Amino acid sequence: MLREYIPVLLLLGFAAVNAVIIIGLGEYFTRIKPSAIKQQPYESGMSPLGDARDRFSVKFYLVAMLFIVFDIETVFMIPWGVHYQQLSCAVPLVDKVCPSGQLSFFGLGEMLVFAAILFVGYVYVWKKGGLTWD
Numbered sequence: 001m002l003r004e005y006i007p008v009l010l011l012l013g014f015a016a017v018n019a020v021i022i023i024g025l026g027e028y029f030t031r032i033k034p035s036a037i038k039q040q041p042y043e044s045g046m047s048p049l050g051d052a053r054d055r056f057s058v059k060f061y062l063v064a065m066l067f068i069v070f071d072i073e074t075v076f077m078i079p080w081g082v083h084y085q086q087l088s089c090a091v092p093l094v095d096k097v098c099p100s101g102q103l104s105f106f107g108l109g110e111m112l113v114f115a116a117i118l119f120v121g122y123v124y125v126w127k128k129g130g131l132t133w134d
Contacts, residue, residue, distance in 0.1 A: 062130050073118055080111050 041052070080087070087107025089098035125131060 059130070059133060062125075063133075066125060066130065069121070070118070073114075076114065077111070080107070083107075 084107050085096070085098065086093055087110065088104055090102045090104040090106075091099060
């Protein structure tokens with residue numbers, strides 16, 4: 001029973017030892033000479049404006065969450081696209097081909113429902129003004 005876990009434990013041990021060695025070498029070979037200029041935040045070659053603790057608009061976070069939602073939509077479309085031929089056949093594939101007369105629109109309909117739900121959410125956010133940047 002324990003023999004099956006030995007490769008996993010070896011991998012975890014190697015990763016842990018490797019991480020400790022890399023961090024240790026970085027600490028040993030790094031020469032830190034702090035100065036006032038090096039301690040300033042870098043903002044694309046410009047002098048920093050304002051404080052880092054300024055308040056951001058809620059719209060900023062709303063747009064960020066919308067980006068994540070539509071990014072996840074893309075992640076769900078990739079496996080669908082890979083298995084589209086299998087999802088659109090009413091019977092199992094024969095030599096990676098759907099037998100004639102067995103074509104189904106289940107795979108396409110599945111993605112159309114998914115995209116329609118996301119489109120309704122997009123229209124809702126648009127109508128609420130979530131995409132306007134004031």
